[in-house]
Amino acid sequence: MARSLGQAGTSLSTFITRGRAWQAVLASLLLAGCGGCGAQEAPRPEPLPTRPDGSGPADAATKRAAGAGDRPGQGAVQAPGGLPPCKDGDTDPHDLRCTGLYSDPGARTIAPGVREFKPAFELWSDGAEKTRWIYLPLGATIDVSRMNDWTFPVGTRLWKEFRLPVSGASRRIETRFLWKTAEDRWTRATYAWSEDGASATQVKAGVPHVPGAPDYAIPAQVDCIRCHAGKTDNPLGFEAIQLAARGASGLTYAELVERGLLSTTSGGPLPDAAALEVPGTATERRALGLLHVNCGVSCHHPLGVATHFEMRLNIDAAGRVGDVRGTRVYQTAINQPAKVRPPGAPPGARYDRLRPLDPDHSAVLRAMSRRDAPGAPPEQMPPLATRRVDEEAVAAVRAWIEAMTPAAGYPRPSP
Known part of the structure; x- marks a missing residue:
């Protein structure tokens, strides 16, 4: 080498x-x-x-x-x-x-x-x-x-x-x-x-x-x-x-x-490519990969700008990505209350970052589905260098939320 x-x-x-x-x-x-x-x-x-x-x-x-x-x-x-x-x-x-x-x-x-x-x-x-x-x-x-x-x-x-x-x-x-x-x-x-x-x-x-x-x-x-x-x-x-x-x-x-x-500085073996594969079903892989590249790599991770929840897929010390439930997206976003209420949200309505089976009350999806008007407060995601909604990414994340059933190993929506 x-x-x-x-x-x-x-x-x-x-x-x-x-x-x-x-x-x-x-x-x-x-x-x-x-x-x-x-x-x-x-x-x-x-x-x-x-x-x-x-x-x-x-x-x-x-x-x-x-x-x-x-x-x-x-x-x-x-x-x-x-x-x-x-x-x-x-x-x-x-x-x-x-x-x-x-x-x-x-x-x-x-x-x-x-x-x-x-x-x-x-x-x-x-x-x-x-x-x-x-x-x-x-x-x-x-x-x-x-x-x-x-x-x-x-x-x-x-x-x-x-x-x-x-x-x-x-x-x-x-x-x-x-x-x-x-x-x-x-x-x-x-x-x-x-x-x-x-x-x-x-x-x-x-x-x-x-x-x-x-x-x-x-x-x-x-x-x-x-x-x-x-x-x-x-x-x-x-x-x-x-x-x-x-x-x-x-x-x-x-x-x-x-x-x-x-x-590597240690000269140790490198992980096999299969161990680094995005986990889950085709629906889960598509959504996790899109969130990783559009949200996690640059912002939503421990050293990024947005550290309050994470969407980067991480490789552990053993050189593995692991399963869906081990991802930081799963752990920090699913059924976790959104700190910022989406624009136009009715008073008292609950919004989670990602809410199983409920895409309309998932704040991440709502932020992906909008683009800010000129001069308006920044609420869209990604926050810059885009004027058009990525409809395919929105559809992919919506499909994942709709597939978050208890039978698939996901928790029920928070009360």
């Missing part, structure tokens, strides 16, 4: 619990527009190639033979069309073509060593289709000593492309970029695509109304911390449960293990 990188330095989510230190970090992010995510530039790590077939780390001979075009972010990614050229050492690229995603930007050819992945459950983004990629530096591994919160090696890069149907055709709208430039620093950048699809340049303030897709908004980069700070080391969708669950594809958990790209 490749060498362990050890535990990464202090992460943004750690600062959340440290009062004044957190305030200082947030202030610096606001000043930077969340684009550089740090006041000082770190030296740009040189990306290294993989085997020619893109299947894994290159050996020494392959590395020596590789040309500049084989290195993401180098050579072939110079921005054409009169735009400023890419700069060596630039840790906050203005143009997507300077991030290393493409070896040939004009042809949209993905660079060697950049691997596509698709998690089994996806964050709702107002109906946008998404494609994701990750680049890991040559010889580096992801430290999974804490299986619920992976620590990535310096030089890791991730991209997420969003597409929407516009005038009857699928059009690239935005691409989001994460780049770990130092042990405790991530670049987070958002690139808006031109209407003709020829270029994508960074937009720090977001785009409230995308031309051709007025109901879709690109969020401001300063908002990224509200979700990504909920993870110890920033990435949200590249994690054990989402990559091990059935339905994941591309670079999955099983392939990461097979290729020796995961390691």
Whole structure:
């Protein structure tokens, strides 16, 4: 197995619990527009190639033979069309073509060593289709000593492309970029695509109304911390449960293990993918997975913003997710009184977070089923970067609530 990188330095989510230190970090992010995510530039790590077939780390001979075009972010990614050229050492690229995603930007050819992945459950983004990629530096591994919160090696890069149907055709709208430039620093950048699809340049303030897709908004980069700070080391969708669950594809958990790209400080064995599967029936798995990715990963967990109840699926010390009744969703939400009454609730009516057999009095479902009017108090879930209700997720959680019968092992609704 490749060498362990050890535990990464202090992460943004750690600062959340440290009062004044957190305030200082947030202030610096606001000043930077969340684009550089740090006041000082770190030296740009040189990306290294993989085997020619893109299947894994290159050996020494392959590395020596590789040309500049084989290195993401180098050579072939110079921005054409009169735009400023890419700069060596630039840790906050203005143009997507300077991030290393493409070896040939004009042809949209993905660079060697950049691997596509698709998690089994996806964050709702107002109906946008998404494609994701990750680049890991040559010889580096992801430290999974804490299986619920992976620590990535310096030089890791991730991209997420969003597409929407516009005038009857699928059009690239935005691409989001994460780049770990130092042990405790991530670049987070958002690139808006031109209407003709020829270029994508960074937009720090977001785009409230995308031309051709007025109901879709690109969020401001300063908002990224509200979700990504909920993870110890920033990435949200590249994690054990989402990559091990059935339905994941591309670079999955099983392939990461097979290729020796995961390691622990103890050097102990890694959990089998089957032990990390979302538990329960098909109805339970669907609802638990959607709540995990849309609510639990970034907010509703012990180190998140919303700690009063939890919706993240957790892996225990033995490397197992366990059964449905062992999940924190079951333990902290079912038959637990909602602290905030839903809008328009009649006086005296009881609402639980999740109330068995009673979706109309389940506050989580009601919050998922609404979107806040402009300027109104935030009551919708997820709370940002969405203007449309995820009808499929609402239907999935409703089906789960309606299946919470005593015969299936659930308690009766609270009096």
